[in-house]
Amino acid sequence: MNKTKGYIEAEISKAITQWEKDFLGRGSVSVKTDILRDMVIVVLRGILTPAEYAVCETKEGILSVKRLRSDLVESGEETLKQIILTFTGEYVKSFYTDISTRTGERVMVFKLQNDLEKKLKN
Template structure:
């Protein structure tokens, strides 16, 4: 498997996860493998209701908390799939969502430098 193929598979999985687990998929998703990290950038992740809620600081905070909790509930599934695709163990997962531009980033830290494996 090439680096590009792995990135594409990860993007496809994350889109499917978001649609099935969160209830709405992103408009676009791009995955980047950078050394021992997998960075997934998702655009257009907010629902119409969340966009309205995000107009207030309290609403934006609530969206962040709910989305973080939902992702945490599916964490084992995410880590397992990333491990299967990359052949690496996931050491940690980090995420944040921007309620201003409707983007989310997910970063997986792996136990190996994937870029070296693709050389």
């Protein structure tokens, strides 16, 4: 079966939601995955707790929450890369992530070895 771009994006979203629940103890409110050229871009909404929002009222608090959340995600980076490989058949060349303490969104960008979008069109 030839998997469509939309199918792969949905499967990655489901797998990352499950990873969040298993690894971080709770999932985000919503996850949207997009395949663009040689990148898989994942946007997770609603990831901060009410306590984290309260801490984020100061500059030090923002930096502290960003650092802690970044460390948590980076400690699970190999599993995340494996999820991408499983659903795309592509190895992850590099991984970037950041969190907005204002909106409670996290963006993950997986840069792949090859142009997956072009491959899916053929």
